[in-house]
Amino acid sequence: MSTVKLFHTDAYRTAFTAQVLSCEPAGDKWDVILDQTCFYATAGGQPNDLGILGGLQVLDVREDEAAGAIVHTVNAPLAGEVQGEIDWQRRLDHSEQHTGQHLLSGVFERFMDGETVSWHLGADSCTVDIGIDALTIQQAEQIELECNRVIRAGLPVVTHLVDKEGVKAFPMRKPPAVEGDIRVVEILGYDWSGCGGTHVRSTGELGLLKIKSWEKNKKFIRVEFLVGQRAMRDYMRLDLVTRELARSLSIHVLDLPGYVDRSKEETSGLRKQLKMAQERLLEIEAAELVAEARKIGGTRIVRQIVGARPVDEVKLLAAKVAAHPGTVAIFGTKGAMPQIVLYRSVDLRLDMGGVIRQVLPLIDGKGGGSPIQAQGAGSRPEALEHALDVALQKIGEALVG
Numbered sequence: 001m002s003t004v005k006l007f008h009t010d011a012y013r014t015a016f017t018a019q020v021l022s023c024e025p026a027g028d029k030w031d032v033i034l035d036q037t038c039f040y041a042t043a044g045g046q047p048n049d050l051g052i053l054g055g056l057q058v059l060d061v062r063e064d065e066a067a068g069a070i071v072h073t074v075n076a077p078l079a080g081e082v083q084g085e086i087d088w089q090r091r092l093d094h095s096e097q098h099t100g101q102h103l104l105s106g107v108f109e110r111f112m113d114g115e116t117v118s119w120h121l122g123a124d125s126c127t128v129d130i131g132i133d134a135l136t137i138q139q140a141e142q143i144e145l146e147c148n149r150v151i152r153a154g155l156p157v158v159t160h161l162v163d164k165e166g167v168k169a170f171p172m173r174k175p176p177a178v179e180g181d182i183r184v185v186e187i188l189g190y191d192w193s194g195c196g197g198t199h200v201r202s203t204g205e206l207g208l209l210k211i212k213s214w215e216k217n218k219k220f221i222r223v224e225f226l227v228g229q230r231a232m233r234d235y236m237r238l239d240l241v242t243r244e245l246a247r248s249l250s251i252h253v254l255d256l257p258g259y260v261d262r263s264k265e266e267t268s269g270l271r272k273q274l275k276m277a278q279e280r281l282l283e284i285e286a287a288e289l290v291a292e293a294r295k296i297g298g299t300r301i302v303r304q305i306v307g308a309r310p311v312d313e314v315k316l317l318a319a320k321v322a323a324h325p326g327t328v329a330i331f332g333t334k335g336a337m338p339q340i341v342l343y344r345s346v347d348l349r350l351d352m353g354g355v356i357r358q359v360l361p362l363i364d365g366k367g368g369g370s371p372i373q374a375q376g377a378g379s380r381p382e383a384l385e386h387a388l389d390v391a392l393q394k395i396g397e398a399l400v401g
């Protein structure tokens with residue numbers, strides 16, 4: 001019950017008539033085998049075709065290699081004579097990607113002695129794994145230029161059906177692994193490869209091939225590429241984006257990299273200036289707080305609940321307060337997770353770490369610190385005022401005691 005693969009003799013044929021040889025239930029779907037088909041089954045890295053068979057959507061196409069049959073999955077039974085039509089845009093895209101892969105693999109072989117280990121036809125881009133250790137930008141450009149030279153040369157892509165002996169007439173990129181008849185796909189006079197997939201008729205139909213990126217793996221370099229309509233669409237998209245960017249900045253497209261470099265430098269300078277200005281503001285704020293601070297003995301104590309300020313900023317403010325001799329800062333931050341921050345100036349003999357450990361339980365908090373600075377966060381905002389009062393009281397006792 002084998003199927004004649006019409007796509008092997010004509011990869012551009014989209015419609016056909018066939019006899020149903022078998023139709024078997026498969027779960028809630030049906031597996032249909034025909035005497036001939038244009039539907040390509042997933043094989044050799046190329047995904048299956050989709051389309052319409054006997055008025056039904058074809059959901060999957062796979063090959064029963066032992067039987068030499070192509071199995072079409074549909075969601076209702078079929079019998080007798082049926083009409084089929086493949087989704088041509090999908091097929092053409094796959095043929096372009098597959099032919100592009102032959103070309104790219106052939107050029108890597110010629111220029112870098114790089115063997116193709118495997119390849120993947122993805123929904124957005126394709127990858128080939130090339131058995132080389134490294135790939136420089138210059139080498140990648142050279143490979144890309146050669147691919148596009150062969151595309152512009154419009155070399156015919158032809159197939160030969162030969163046996164094990166016959167294949168010896170061709171300088172194959174890789175010895176074929178299959179038994180029996182061997183299908184040799186040739187980019188005329190340029191590349192020879194055993195393949196059962198679908199291809200375009202001429203390299204010229206590919207239009208454009210672009211290497212997008214590459215990354216080193218353990219045993220190979222994985223090269224991502226776009227070819228055919230995918231490459232053209234990518235070019236249009238990138239061109240649109242860069243032109244829009246340049247227009248909005250009122251500069252030339254080619255001046256974009258320089259503009260970005262200058263902007264990054266400027267931003268980093270501004271960040272530094274902003275940080276210095278913020279520190280200066282905190283110093284002024286700290287000085288005002290110290291001037292208004294209550295005194296216990298000769299020590300000035302700043303006890304303050306600040307709003308929803310970032311805790312790093314609150315710590316910095318506390319440190320600026322404690323930079324004044326004879327000063328203690330007791331800060332709390334509002335919010336669902338209240339924070340307590342304690343700092344003292346270095347000339348005092350107080351243990352901030354000890355104080356925080358006594359008050360944090362009041363806000364169900366955790367934290368700790370050194371004799372000079374301590375902080376912690378809790379989960380009871382309603383107890384924050386009381387916790388700060390207790391901290392103040394403990395510090396007061398330590399100062400007078």
Ligand SMILES: [Zn+2]
Nearest residue numbers: 098185195197
């Ligand atoms: Zn192929």
